[in-house]
Amino acid sequence: MDPMSVWFTNVLIHPDTNHPVFEKVPTVLTAEEIIDKAFRRARSVSAPQLKKTIVRIRAHNLARVFTVRDVVVGVLNRYINGFPRAEALHPFYRALLDLLVDINQYKKSLGALNWARSMVERLTERYHRRIKGAPDKETVDALRREFYGRVASVLKQVADDLMFLASVREEFRKIPHIDPSLPTIIVAGFPNVGKSEFVRRISTAHPEVAPYPFTTKGITVGHFERNGRRWQVVDTPGLLDRELEDRNAIEMQAVLALSYLKGVILFILDPSETCGYPMERQRRLLDQVRREFKGLPLLVVENKCDVVRTDTPNLKMSALTGEGIEEVLSTVEWMAGGV
Ligand SMILES: Nc1nc2c(ncn2[C@@H]2O[C@H](COP(=O)(O)OP(=O)(O)OP(=O)(O)O)[C@@H](O)[C@H]2O)c(=O)[nH]1
Ligand SMILES: [Mg+2]
Incomplete structure (x- = not known):
């Protein structure tokens, strides 16, 4: 599809x-x-x-x-x-x-x-x-x-x-303040790949930390507007930042609840590997997320292009300098059904 x-x-x-x-x-x-x-x-x-x-x-x-x-x-x-x-x-x-x-x-x-x-x-x-x-x-x-x-x-x-x-x-109280009626970017990827940096950069107000069942850190929710439409961006520390097979059934259900949101999963890779995780592991998580969240479109983007720029066909961005962010957002918008 x-x-x-x-x-x-x-x-x-x-x-x-x-x-x-x-x-x-x-x-x-x-x-x-x-x-x-x-x-x-x-x-x-x-x-x-x-x-x-x-x-x-x-x-x-x-x-x-x-x-x-x-x-x-x-x-x-x-x-x-x-x-x-x-x-x-x-x-x-x-x-x-x-x-x-x-x-x-x-x-x-x-x-x-x-x-x-x-x-x-x-x-x-x-x-x-x-x-x-x-x-x-x-x-x-x-x-x-x-x-x-x-x-x-x-x-x-x-x-x-x-x-x-x-x-x-x-x-x-543990149910997060996420509005399921808003189009949403769900950010995934290993720790330190630049998820928070990205969420901070595109959110208009300071992103809020909301509780989420079976996570200790909670999730971060930011908002932005684009072409007259309000969007939500969700950073999911502890949910989509490590291999999914490490989770028990209940944690997995908490993770999969995200698939009821409408929007796009933005999977961030860090080819510079300064995050501390080799690309091989990062790609394995990507495959798992793709498999588990079949109902949501998924966009792969390589971050930290100011440090390393590969020659893969994936989109490139730098959450630090802002380079490539606009193209990422317009692609997300297109994947979510256009304006
Ligand atoms: N050079 C460079 N550094 C970046 C970029 N994006 C993020 N960083 C740095 O990478 C480190 C980790 O970024 P975070 O945004 O905290 O990473 P995260 O994915 O949210 O990490 P967790 O919250 O631990 O899951 C920080 O020191 C950022 O400043 C980038 O595009 N280029
Ligand atoms: Mg973070």
Whole structure:
């Protein structure tokens, strides 16, 4: 397949879902904390100014019932809407999330919160009706307390799910701020071949370091604009800078999640070998990356041409002097489907 049709295939099979903002995921309270919060708020509801005693008592207790409902449903809504739906995630995020948390448990826990929310709504309706028809203060009080007990019991039934979601929130922090809807240059190559130098040179702002699952250094993400289009450039220390056979299955999955991005892999070779790795090893890694990332077009470029310039047909550049960079970028752009 030529690079152009690979590009279009990628665009077609990967829906451009919105970039979920994982930092906006709310902190998750425990079941106990939600119960306390709801009952505390309900206690502070003052009695309405009504003349007839039983009417006032019913209205007061109903106001407390509705307050409990509002607090609990409000909190649950925040979680149900704040945690991204697994199905709606871009495949890139889904692949990473899959490595970090048990996706089935994740779906089940969000489903459990949905269940709890509708239970609390139903209980509110039921006790609303019963309190409205209650003849005296004792009955009203007893019904209100019964409602409290049942709401608390619903929340206790989802206590484990709340705890699980609280832990998921921590895992979300490890998901990098990469926007899968942007065209991306994924930079690969052995250490010291000039990857960072290249990313720094083409990025408009200072590239940011983002966490990435199963890497210690994280990845570097830079941005630039070209012909009115915003691009992302990702440097992947620890991911695409050594032989792939050295990795275990989980690390490999973290590496391969990158193939869900759309864009071009830029494989940097250093024929000067001042990086400390002989060309033979560098080419072996190149072959592996080419094999593993079949879905993405790959461009090979020889860096440090200010030191050594070979007579191969590969593009040449110097990330240090800037020579050849323009041609690299326009080739990347062409491979990614043109302007
Ligand atoms: N002469 C020359 N030196 C370069 C060029 N590009 C990078 N260097 C130098 O090579 C060294 C390594 O460059 P980096 O950009 O840090 O290499 P890297 O691939 O990011 O290395 P890791 O982060 O360890 O994977 C630095 O001292 C750079 O200044 C180049 O085009 N010409
Ligand atoms: Mg680097």
